[in-house]
Amino acid sequence: MSAALRATTWEISESEDECHSETKTESVTFIVESVDTQCSDDTTSPTLASTDEPSQDHNLSPPRVPRSKSPCPPLGPGSLSPCPDRKRRSRDHTEAEQLKAKQKRDARDDQRAARAIEKEERKREQQGRKKLAEHMRSLRPENCLKSLTICIDPAVLQHNGSDFLLDRLSTSGWRFVIDSQSLPQTICWTRELAQPGEDGCGSVEEDQVSWVLDLADFIDVVISVKEVLRSDEGPSGRSLLAGMLEFLNGNANKVVTLLVIGSQMNSASAWSAPSLQAQIGMEDLDMEEVMVYLQLCRNVSVSFFRDWQAVTDHLVGVTKALSKRPSRQLAERGGLPFCADGPWASGVQVKKEGAGLRQVWNRQVQQLNRVSVAVATAVTASYPSPHLLLQAYGSLESVEQRRKLLAPLSVTSEGRERRVGPDISSRIYRCLSEPNPEMGLD
Structure with missing residues (x-):
């Protein structure tokens, strides 16, 4: 059972x-x-x-255990040897590989970060160059003229003939506003330009101020100046000169120009005209003293005009000059204004390997009087360095032969061929061989 x-x-x-x-x-x-x-x-x-x-x-025999598919038989209770068919990695080898993989990931991350930073820098540089280019375009006279605004005091329009000025400004398409100014009967200018590195626009007040006066007002100013010179006291508070001096004291950078309307003389003969002297009751010496006081002591110039058409032409000329001022200031910022433009404005860059020395030698020859670019090129082509030319001089026996060494060299200029000549050849020899630095080359 x-x-x-x-x-x-x-x-x-x-x-x-x-x-x-x-x-x-x-x-x-x-x-x-x-x-x-x-x-x-x-x-x-x-x-x-x-x-x-x-x-x-x-x-009744016990069931057979199925054979494992693994090539490595199971380890017995007393067995300590690993499977010979299976390759196990050691802990040190695994840690080294993990460290190497981590270093590669870090290197890739660093490269991505460096590329991102470089890309951001290039983007900022492009934006900076774009803003600078826009600023440079705004400094051009035609663009700067559009940004100028002519500010006219309402008292100026009370003069007869001032409509000519408004018609001229409207025809030209220039911007102008009628607004009360700190000094009555004046015309000033403001300029709006985009500043580099900023998003907004800044308004800049020009230093030029034109003070429009008729002949009667100008006589009042002259009398006030003469009283100041005689008594060494300030003008009375009700005079036009007192208002002008108060304005100049509060705005020291302003330059005021008196535009006198109604005079039949030009600015050169206005002071010596007998009619003006008769109206003012002063002599030529007194008028010169008034001129010196206004120009040297108060930096105020005076101009005389016959009618409003001449005044309008003057104001248009001042407006155009102000539109050209930013570009001229930018051009003069890099160097002295009397330096010549073109290739002479910048020197020749000489690299470490010596590239550029031949151009320097060519420029040195051109510095001599009456030595053109073609002549200097012919000399430097035959003798690429001063040392080679001095060696050629040393190989000759007489001084006369050394002076005429460069004379037969051919020079091609404007399609014509000629020689260097004995005169230039002699001056070049004298420049390189004369021991006296005070000796003239010609």
Whole structure:
């Protein structure tokens, strides 16, 4: 009975191989049948028992363990050696590879950050160059003229003929405003330009101020100046001169120009005109004293005009001059204003390997009087350095031959060929060989 139960348990076991499933089922069935027969009949043939015994032992054997697919067999309880087929990396080798991979990632991150920074710098440089280019374009006279605004005091329009000025400004398309000024009867200018490095526009007040006066007002100013010169005291508070001096004290950088309208003389003969002297009651010496006081002490100039047409032409000329001022100031900022423009304004750059020395030698020859670029090029082409020319001078015996050494050299200028000549050849020799620095070359 126990054998039958054990066989039944083995039948439901899932550890058997599929290849022996059919044999096991037959064996278990045979055993069950023999057990039933044994229960029904107490007599059992010894022959049958003997024949079934080997089969029973075969069927009651424990199930086979399936062979592992791994090439490495499992380690026993007492085994310490690793699998020979499997290659394991050591901890040091793994850490080294991880460190190397981390270094590569850090290097890539650094490169990305450096490229991003470089890209941002290039972007900022491009924006800076763009703003600078826009600022430079705004400094051109034609663009600066559009940004100028002529500010006219309402008292100026009370003069007869002032409509001519408004018509001229409207026709030209220039901007002008009618607004009260700190000094009455004056005309001033403001300029709006975009400042480099800033997003907004700044308003700049020009230093020129034109004070429009008729002949009667100018006589009042002259009388006030003469009183100041005689008494060494300030003018009275109600005079025009007192208002002008108060304005100049508060605006020291302003330059005031008196525009006197109604005079039949020009500015050169106005002071010596008998009619003006008769109106003012002063002599030529007195008028010169007034001129000196206004120009030297107060930086005020005086101009006389016949009518408003002449005044308008003067104001238009001042406006155009103010539009050209920013570009001229920028051009004069780099160097002295009397330096010549063109290639002479900048020197020749000589590199470490010596590139540019021949151009320096050519420029030195051109500095001599009446030596043109073509002549200097012919000399430097035959003798690329001063040392070679001095060697050529040393190979000659007489001084006369040295003076005429460069005379037969051919010079091509404007499609014509000529020689250097004995005069230039002699001056070049004298420049290189004369020990007296005070000696003239011509």
